[in-house]
Amino acid sequence: MIPIRGFEGRKVAVFGLGRTGLTAARALVAGGAQVALWDDGEKGRAEAQAEGLALTDLNTADWSDFAALMLSPGVPLTHPKPHWTVDRAKASGVEILGDIELFARTLALVPEHKRPKVAAITGTNGKSTTTALLGHVCRMAGRDTRIGGNIGFGVLGLPDMHGGAVYVLELSSYQLDLTSSLKPDAAVLLNISPDHLDRHGGMEGYVNSKKRILLNQVKGDTAVIGVDDEWCQRICTEITAANRRTIRPISASKSMGRGVYALQGVLYDATGERVMTVADLLRARSLPGRHNWQNAAAAYAAARALGIPAEEAAEGLMTFPGLAHRMETVGQIGRVRFINDSKATNADAARQAMSSYPNFYWIGGGQPKAGGIEALADLFPRINKAYLIGEGADEFGRTLEGKASYVKTGTLEAATAAAYADAAASGEDAVVLLSPACASFDQFSDFEQRGDAFRAAVEGLVRPAARGARA
Structure with missing residues (x-):
């Protein structure tokens, strides 16, 4: 504590x-x-x-x-x-x-020689994976690392501060709204897309909440900012003009004259005098897809800002075991693999998982966000069949009508069973993907409980399948 x-x-x-x-x-x-x-x-x-x-x-x-x-x-x-x-x-x-502000004020009262390092991470999508990934990199490099905030433990429940510690904190927009004095050594802003607009009064309020992570940085601090979306790109330009801190742009879609970027799965460091190849992320089993390449670029840039050597940071990326509820394989029956992406609580997050597979049997629905899944229309051809649950089932069904086959199953357990039956009947290698594009609160207390329920449903299928194989 x-x-x-x-x-x-x-x-x-x-x-x-x-x-x-x-x-x-x-x-x-x-x-x-x-x-x-x-x-x-x-x-x-x-x-x-x-x-x-x-x-x-x-x-x-x-x-x-x-x-x-x-x-x-x-x-x-x-x-x-x-x-x-x-x-x-x-x-x-x-x-x-809020609790992050209490942490910040306590941190400010600690003598300089006893003050720990702090990395703070936010963004619409990827912040949990990036927080866990950076924490893993820091631990692998021998740092006394504490991971918390909006993930795992509340920040104030983490072990007390000392000069050799590193706090890696995931911060939500709700937490940032209640924070005014936090000054992270490394502040990471991954990306911004519409989310939680009802809580922030619209897009402008939401963007302003995310920007608060950069509020108090000064010379010597580092800002790691994704530049693959227009809002973050604009913020990066604004704070670069202010010229108060070290800026580390990151990208998973383009090369840059300065910053850290990934192209076709290869991570590059262009922060020094020459561009350096960091890692082949295609070999990192827990970091599939372009969205995870952005997460890796952010974690690497933040780790370097915390003083971790490039070689040790790269090694940490490659040994990351992955994050529960984010593109997590929770079982396989025969040729059917089950992927738990319950953390995808909006369409943009679901896009990241759906883009990683050429085709899949999709479980979606829950408490829908503004805009529903219309933005995913280009991925509908990849859906072999959709199994719709919760409050969003009717809305999602209307959006999919004539574009992808679907059935309203109501519950997650029924959706899992139906998706498995259809996937197994195909006789091909298949993926059943839970990536709901919805909040979970209509049927579950949070996305973690939803992911655990999916895992339990898969385990319920595995047991009969195992008995049948023995018979």
Whole structure:
């Protein structure tokens, strides 16, 4: 745990008692703060009480007593409308912040010789893979590496700081909205495409949230920015003109005079006096496809910014074991392979997986995002058949009508069984791909639970198949 500094003896309101809120509450108490905890749901309040943490009904509390409101990132700050705690905090002049900001303020109070290195990663797609990949590279290079934020552990639940540590943090747009003073040694902005627009009031608000990762960098810090989309390309141009830090553009689609880029699976470093070949990513089994080449370029550039030698960074890329729920092979029955890409919660993320296979049996649907899957129309010819689940089934069916064969199966388990039956009947090597292009909240608590349910459904198919083979 990282005890929070700067709030000793002061009272901090904590709203939202999921993983982030409870972790922040523990860290605040460990640092000497007094906490007032509340959640609109009975489940969150019960979990806090089960840990022996006292509750304070923030509906009736005196907000003038609070030094700050620690808001969990899932709670609306501005859109579709501010949560009632946000209105109460603003009315009382109480500062609103998140767990990453608490981390940043504690970091700023650490003496320079004891201060760890920090890499922060964001983007619409690929941030979890890049975070895990950079963490793996750092560990393979012998660094004391802590990985967290929007992936795995909440940042404040990671081990305490020391001068030799490296924190590799995935940051969502929700977390960045609540962060104002973080100054990462390496800030990574992978890409931007429309997502979470309801929470940010439109595309401009979403882009501005992502840009906050670069907010406080100064000379000596490094910004790693993907330039394969128009929004990030514009941001890269803007901060290059500001000339305050080292800029490392990255690309998976073009060569560049400076930066790190991948062409046809070969990674190049053009940050020095000559272009250097880094690695043949076609040999990296856990990094298939152009989107993963961008992730590899970003992780390599960030690793170099953290002081890891080029040879060690390249070796780390090649030994990466992969990330759960992102193009993860979870089973094979005969000639049918099952790919878990539950992390693909929007169309752009699903495109990355769908582009990696010439044809597949596709499981899609869930809680649809704005725009649905219309942007994937060029990939519909690759779909042997689609199996549609959840709230998005009707909408996706209308989009696929006349363009790809589909059936509405309702549940993930039924979709998996139906897809396997059709794939096995083809008599050919086949891929069953779960890449939903939707949020999971209509049927699951998160994409991880959805991916685990897919794995369980595949295992349920494997057992009868194994019994049949023995018979």
